[in-house]
Amino acid sequence: MGKNVDKIKEAYREKAETAFTLSNIPIKSVYKPEDIKDTDYNRDIANPGEYPFTRGIFPDMFRGRYWTRREVCGFGTPDQTNQRLIHQIEEGVSGLNVIVDMPTRFGIDVEHPLAEGEVGAAGVPLTSLRDMESLTKGIPVGDVSFSLISSSCVAPIVLSQYIVVAQRSGQEISKLRGTIQNDTLSTRYCGMGEKTPPDLALKLSADIIEYCTKNMPLWNPINVNMYDLRETGVSAIQELAFGFANAIAYIEEVLERGLNIDDFAPRFAFYCSSHIDFFEEIAKLRAARRIWARILRERFHAKDPKSLRFRFGVHTAGCSLMTQQPLNNIVRVAYEALAAVLAGVQSLHCCSYDEPIAIPHESTQRIALATQQIIAYETGAAATADPLGGSYYVEALTNRIEEETTEILNKIEAMGGTLEAMRKKWFDGEIEKEALRYQRDIEEKKRIIVGVNEFPAYGEKFSGQRHKYSYEAEKTHIDNVKKLKRDRNKERVRASIDKLREEGLKSKKKNLIPSIIEAVKTYATTDEIIGSIRESFGYSYDPFEMQKSPF
Amino acid sequence: MTKAGLDGHDRGLKVVSVLLRDHGFEVVNLGCYQTAMGIVSAAEQEDVDVIGLSVLGDEYRVYVPRIKNLLKEKGLDHVVFVVGGTLPPEEIDEIKKMGADAVFLPGTLIGSVVEDIRGLVNDRRRS
Numbered sequence: 001m002g003k004n005v006d007k008i009k010e011a012y013r014e015k016a017e018t019a020f021t022l023s024n025i026p027i028k029s030v031y032k033p034e035d036i037k038d039t040d041y042n043r044d045i046a047n048p049g050e051y052p053f054t055r056g057i058f059p060d061m062f063r064g065r066y067w068t069r070r071e072v073c074g075f076g077t078p079d080q081t082n083q084r085l086i087h088q089i090e091e092g093v094s095g096l097n098v099i100v101d102m103p104t105r106f107g108i109d110v111e112h113p114l115a116e117g118e119v120g121a122a123g124v125p126l127t128s129l130r131d132m133e134s135l136t137k138g139i140p141v142g143d144v145s146f147s148l149i150s151s152s153c154v155a156p157i158v159l160s161q162y163i164v165v166a167q168r169s170g171q172e173i174s175k176l177r178g179t180i181q182n183d184t185l186s187t188r189y190c191g192m193g194e195k196t197p198p199d200l201a202l203k204l205s206a207d208i209i210e211y212c213t214k215n216m217p218l219w220n221p222i223n224v225n226m227y228d229l230r231e232t233g234v235s236a237i238q239e240l241a242f243g244f245a246n247a248i249a250y251i252e253e254v255l256e257r258g259l260n261i262d263d264f265a266p267r268f269a270f271y272c273s274s275h276i277d278f279f280e281e282i283a284k285l286r287a288a289r290r291i292w293a294r295i296l297r298e299r300f301h302a303k304d305p306k307s308l309r310f311r312f313g314v315h316t317a318g319c320s321l322m323t324q325q326p327l328n329n330i331v332r333v334a335y336e337a338l339a340a341v342l343a344g345v346q347s348l349h350c351c352s353y354d355e356p357i358a359i360p361h362e363s364t365q366r367i368a369l370a371t372q373q374i375i376a377y378e379t380g381a382a383a384t385a386d387p388l389g390g391s392y393y394v395e396a397l398t399n400r401i402e403e404e405t406t407e408i409l410n411k412i413e414a415m416g417g418t419l420e421a422m423r424k425k426w427f428d429g430e431i432e433k434e435a436l437r438y439q440r441d442i443e444e445k446k447r448i449i450v451g452v453n454e455f456p457a458y459g460e461k462f463s464g465q466r467h468k469y470s471y472e473a474e475k476t477h478i479d480n481v482k483k484l485k486r487d488r489n490k491e492r493v494r495a496s497i498d499k500l501r502e503e504g505l506k507s508k509k510k511n512l513i514p515s516i517i518e519a520v521k522t523y524a525t526t527d528e529i530i531g532s533i534r535e536s537f538g539y540s541y542d543p544f545e546m547q548k549s550p551f
Numbered sequence: 552m553t554k555a556g557l558d559g560h561d562r563g564l565k566v567v568s569v570l571l572r573d574h575g576f577e578v579v580n581l582g583c584y585q586t587a588m589g590i591v592s593a594a595e596q597e598d599v600d601v602i603g604l605s606v607l608g609d610e611y612r613v614y615v616p617r618i619k620n621l622l623k624e625k626g627l628d629h630v631v632f633v634v635g636g637t638l639p640p641e642e643i644d645e646i647k648k649m650g651a652d653a654v655f656l657p658g659t660l661i662g663s664v665v666e667d668i669r670g671l672v673n674d675r676r677r678s
Contacts, residue, residue, distance in 0.1 A: 102556075102557035102558065103557065105557075106557060108557075113586065114556055114557050114584065114586070115557065116556070116613050117556065117609060117610050117612060117613040118556060118557050118558075118610065121608055121609055121610070122558070122608055190559070191558070191559030191560060192559055193559060193561075193582070193583060193584075195584075231560075231562070232562055233562050233566070319562070322657065322658050323637075323640060323656045323657045323658055324656075324658050356637055356657050357637070357638075357639050357640070358639055432565055432566075432569070435562050435565065435566050436566055436569055436570075439566045439570065439661075440570075442660070443570070443660055443661055443662070449658070451658070452658040452660075453660060461640050461641060462639070462640055462641070466639060468609075469608075469609035469612070544584060
């Protein structure tokens with residue numbers, strides 16, 4: 001008992017010693033008016049819906065419309081994912097969000113040596129139009145907002161599959177609502193490394209933006225992927241700066257095609273993280289709105305107020321969740337989601353508490369959706385726009401994050417822009433440095449994570465049901481692809497691929513989307529299409545150089 | 552230290568590699584997208600004491616038994632083979648049966664990783 005007495009006495013006297021945000025910004029013990037004395041309400045904060053949009057992009061925020069409640073989904077066969085999507089609709093999501101599997105993401109054949117055990121593992125396989133048909137069966141694509149998480153160079157193909165499915169069901173593509181992630185440059189740091197050729201990446205992203213601007217005005221043709229960047233271990237400030245640097249590269253590429261900034265900037269969207277430092281995340285998202293508005297107005301001379309609005313979705317931070325005492329993750333996700341809502345999010349995915357164990361199980365995903373519903377309907381957090389606006393701390397932190405983000409952006413600019421910084425491997429070094437700082441803080445207990453480096457609950461294990469990878473589903477899908485390849489009209493496939501290659505060899509500004517749509521219609525596979533495009537740009541058909549082109 | 556298959560979540564791979572260096576290990580980081588054969592060949596060429604496989608997802612089912620078999624085939628039984636990453640905790644025993652000498656879950660602090668690896672290497676040298 002003696003030991004426990006000491007323990008409780010010590011616990012009683014313990015002080016909050018954390019003096020730094022998660023991104024290492026020093027925190028004072030109290031903030032006062034003098035901390036924001038240089039901040040001008042009209043110039044720097046302004047009412048919601050007014051430049052620079054610090055308080056939100058709409059005057060009435062959620063009183064006008066709630067954020068879109070989506071839960072990322074994708075596993076097994078397209079049929080299985082389709083069933084889960086229909087189930088999600090029954091449970092009350094307000095939008096759909098589908099992620100592709102790794103072989104689709106890399107654009108490699110389902111029987112590629114490295115694809116073993118990966119087909120339908122971390123997403124849904126979208127190998128051909130047939131899969132998009134199965135995925136969307138019974139779902140009214142003209143009436144739902146459909147987000148397609150496909151950020152790599154196969155994004156144009158996944159989007160084309162969706163376009164063809166919509167057209168065949170009698171929908172006008174000009175009325176489709178949804179998002180294609182299409183942040184190809186981010187994949188360089190987020191899972192694909194050198195397998196993403198930056199020049200081709202930038203070209204294909206611009207093709208999508210240009211095509212959608214002209215044909216799909218309600219569609220979000222890009223969702224700049226700050227979330228994945230954050231998960232690599234960078235700070236909240238770097239998340240914004242690196243994401244904006246990529247966004248600027250896309251804008252410049254599209255401007256070169258002769259479009260005006262106000263033609264396409266209104267449909268730019270962002271995908272952000274909401275990590276565990278509550279106030280820092282709120283300040284980050286508020287700062288992001290102000291920075292983006294200023295970049296668009298001052299640098300790109302956008303005139304349309306819609307061009308200046310930083311529209312974003314949030315994915316709560318997967319890397320903040322722990323295997324130890326996994327039910328605690330429900331609490332973490334709730335705070336992260338609340339921060340996103342208080343910051344005026346447009347679309348939200350809450351992680352399920354089994355995130356560090358497997359991909360979400362139906363039962364855990366239900367809690368993630370309920371978390372959103374509790375915030376929306378029970379907490380009152382959505383009733384008024386930017387409820388933390390005017391807080392001395394939040395405003396001071398918003399200012400600080402804007403300053404530091406702008407500093408990094410200037411540094412990248414001085415290096416010659418994001419592509420140059422990429423070539424110099426500057427981002428790689430920055431990412432590693434920050435990921436290490438975070439981990440060392442945990443190792444040295446400068447930062448406490450409950451159940452990890454403090455308060456262990458020995459022996460507690462995950463006791464819920466968990467998703468398991470299905471080799472049967474993998475086999476079914478591979479068999480289906482083989483059958484498709486036997487049954488399709490080979491001459492039509494070949495002709496469409498030849499056409500695509502021919503177009504690919506023309507100017508870099510030649511938009512490939514119409515030819516990709518034609519190839520998709522012949523049931524050419526994702527790997528056949530991207531492999532052929534890669535070849536016309538001088539790259540190997542297979543990014544791993546293990547397979548040859550069948551054409 | 553390496554990752555096999557298509558998964559590119561390499562934060563753990565990079566961070567653990569550097570932290571092991573901090574603790575005096577000489578580390579070769581092969582990076583992502585390796586095959587079992589590539590990993591074992593590199594281990595042979597570099598004459599390593601330990602292979603560390605970082606995983607996220609179910610790819611361990613393919614690669615853990617395959618790497619273990621290749622180690623046996625090549626007479627590299629002395630090489631300690633450890634696996635770490637986002638794994639279902641209840642599968643630890645199964646992964647060990649597949650051939651891993653140790654399994655490290657997320658949140659494992661580097662001190663205990665270092666201790667376990669040193670222990671395994673010393674045991675292997677004695678036997």
